[in-house]
Amino acid sequence: MLRRPQRASKLHQRVMNTNSLTQAPWHQTTVEPLEYHRKFLKENCRPDGRELGEFRTTTLNIGSITTADGSALVKLGNTTIICGIKGELAAPPADAPDKGYIVPNVDLPPLCSSRFRPGPPGEQAQAASQFIADVIENSEMLQREDLCIEKGKLSWVLYCDIICLDYDGNILDACIIALLASMKNVQLPEVHVNEQTGLAEVNMKKKRHLNIVKHPVAASFAVFDNSILIVDPTSDEENLSTGFITVVIDEEEKLCTVHKPGGTPLSNEKLQDCINRAITRNKEVCKLLNKVMKSMKAK
Amino acid sequence: MPVDTKRLRGPEESQSPWLFVEQEQQSPPDEREDGRRKGQVDVRPIFARCGLVSQAKGSAYIESGKTKVICSVYGPRETERKDETDMKFGRLVCTFRFAPFSCAKRCGWIQSTQEKDLSMALLGSLHPGLCLHRYPRSQIDVSVLVLENDGSALAHAVTCASLALADAGIEMYDLVLGCSLRQEGSDYLLDPTFAEETQEPATESTENRGGMMVALLPSLNQVSGLLCSGDLEQQPLVEAVAACIEGCQRIYSVAQRCLLTAVKKKNPPPDG
Numbered sequence A: 001m002l003r004r005p006q007r008a009s010k011l012h013q014r015v016m017n018t019n020s021l022t023q024a025p026w027h028q029t030t031v032e033p034l035e036y037h038r039k040f041l042k043e044n045c046r047p048d049g050r051e052l053g054e055f056r057t058t059t060l061n062i063g064s065i066t067t068a069d070g071s072a073l074v075k076l077g078n079t080t081i082i083c084g085i086k087g088e089l090a091a092p093p094a095d096a097p098d099k100g101y102i103v104p105n106v107d108l109p110p111l112c113s114s115r116f117r118p119g120p121p122g123e124q125a126q127a128a129s130q131f132i133a134d135v136i137e138n139s140e141m142l143q144r145e146d147l148c149i150e151k152g153k154l155s156w157v158l159y160c161d162i163i164c165l166d167y168d169g170n171i172l173d174a175c176i177i178a179l180l181a182s183m184k185n186v187q188l189p190e191v192h193v194n195e196q197t198g199l200a201e202v203n204m205k206k207k208r209h210l211n212i213v214k215h216p217v218a219a220s221f222a223v224f225d226n227s228i229l230i231v232d233p234t235s236d237e238e239n240l241s242t243g244f245i246t247v248v249i250d251e252e253e254k255l256c257t258v259h260k261p262g263g264t265p266l267s268n269e270k271l272q273d274c275i276n277r278a279i280t281r282n283k284e285v286c287k288l289l290n291k292v293m294k295s296m297k298a299k
Numbered sequence B: 001m002p003v004d005t006k007r008l009r010g011p012e013e014s015q016s017p018w019l020f021v022e023q024e025q026q027s028p029p030d031e032r033e034d035g036r037r038k039g040q041v042d043v044r045p046i047f048a049r050c051g052l053v054s055q056a057k058g059s060a061y062i063e064s065g066k067t068k069v070i071c072s073v074y075g076p077r078e079t080e081r082k083d084e085t086d087m088k089f090g091r092l093v094c095t096f097r098f099a100p101f102s103c104a105k106r107c108g109w110i111q112s113t114q115e116k117d118l119s120m121a122l123l124g125s126l127h128p129g130l131c132l133h134r135y136p137r138s139q140i141d142v143s144v145l146v147l148e149n150d151g152s153a154l155a156h157a158v159t160c161a162s163l164a165l166a167d168a169g170i171e172m173y174d175l176v177l178g179c180s181l182r183q184e185g186s187d188y189l190l191d192p193t194f195a196e197e198t199q200e201p202a203t204e205s206t207e208n209r210g211g212m213m214v215a216l217l218p219s220l221n222q223v224s225g226l227l228c229s230g231d232l233e234q235q236p237l238v239e240a241v242a243a244c245i246e247g248c249q250r251i252y253s254v255a256q257r258c259l260l261t262a263v264k265k266k267n268p269p270p271d272g
Helices: A010-018 A025-031 A033-042 A123-139 A171-185 A235-240 A268-298 B113-129 B153-167 B194-198 B234-266
Strands: A058-062 A070-076 A079-090 A101-107 A148-150 A154-166 A187-193 A200-209 A217-224 A228-231 A243-249 A255-259 B046-050 B058-064 B067-078 B091-098 B138-148 B177-184 B187-190 B209-217 B222-231
Touching (some): A033 A235, A058 A171, A058 A268, A101 A123, A101 A171, A123 A243, A171 A268, A217 A235, A243 A268, B046 B153, B058 B153, B091 B113, B113 B153, B113 B209, B113 B222, B153 B209, B177 B234, B187 B234, B209 B234
Parallel strands (some): A101 A154, B091 B138
Antiparallel strands (some): A058 A070, A070 A079, A148 A154, A187 A200, A217 A228, A243 A255, B177 B187, B177 B209, B209 B222
């Protein structure tokens, strides 16, 4: 699970061989990183041996944290994200008495990379949290009405805490997979409101899964040299790119969110390419998710 | 209460469902739930791995029972706070965090006083094991995150952090291993689970009840940290320290093997 995926394709080897033997790769990566990456992109491959439209190996582990009501660990190459969901009880919001709350928060602790400092979340973490909240809202992955226990009196709050353990680029894709997988894993106990006392009664022995109706999956792209699109950028590739775009799509091929924070403008065709790749990515991830869920049930 | 404006907030008040479950009063059983015996040096089996955070200089992960701890080390690098720059010694900075979902009750994002105390205890335990005079004017950052807390979190954090420091190639006098203990009257529970740490006592008397954590430099056989709470008499206290030291020695071989695997992976032996 923790092994680095280092698969050298033939193209990759060819590029490596074209480098003169006197120049070690580290020399180029530190002194002229952009030139180093360009050399690979010219041959339609990347320094880690991937093709331009290829994601890193994705691994998924569901339900490993027993203190959480639902949890998942996702690895996308080296990038590692853990998500834990805990349910709590609260009065429903005043403006929507038949709904519950979903509170997602992304944390990028100093543990995961030297670029983050301790203290309150930085801009990137805040933006990521908001992005996740938007995806939950737009995709309607679960009905917020399902989280209501007694109208106007009691409802569930799902605290979805997402922590990055290893930052090697493209955290948004990994966050969405982690969130989706842990949502599928959530088991909430049965709750009744006692009519006489008005207090909640919780039955921990009877638990039920959430009804996840949509499965949104994200695909992120980085724009290199204002023209080349590469999927699932690593941290190094992110640093050198001129633009980003994240497309979130559900299994019915409906767009949930397109997130493009500034950067290089993209043409119509390029955007269509991104969407097409996101559709196939959704199938890949759903397949993986089903496989892992099935292996868990088998146990 | 200061309002956290940098995170998405839920409702102002929410309660854990466990508050509404009727607690069944039951006296603690004579045997421990996981089949270990009281009064025996019986630590839970440990799984340890080094070098899994690709961005960090060194990192380690420990799993013991259901307790899961991850630690990464950055540095030595330039000190951030210029006023505290020490010309002769390096500065060690430790951060100890619980993930919000790591405990039975959800803990908040903002570092609590308990976490600050544990950070200090971690720093104190690791400090004697490091050759900080080799890193003048620099800073070494150790951050520990508890992913799941099923007891003895600090003890495992100490072990995990020292493995990460060794993995980062920081010069050390010795590894630092941690072991904790819970004293209940005349019996002690080594490497207690979360339930054992927090359970109500069987008897009313408060004599000889408490918790203890010992950090040990195993090959030098010196104690680098000792944390003790509660009410303990001299005789049981001495016995408890001895049991903790014995417990630390038990996990030494696992720690050594973990480091050996990590070194072999980093520098694979030449073929043939």
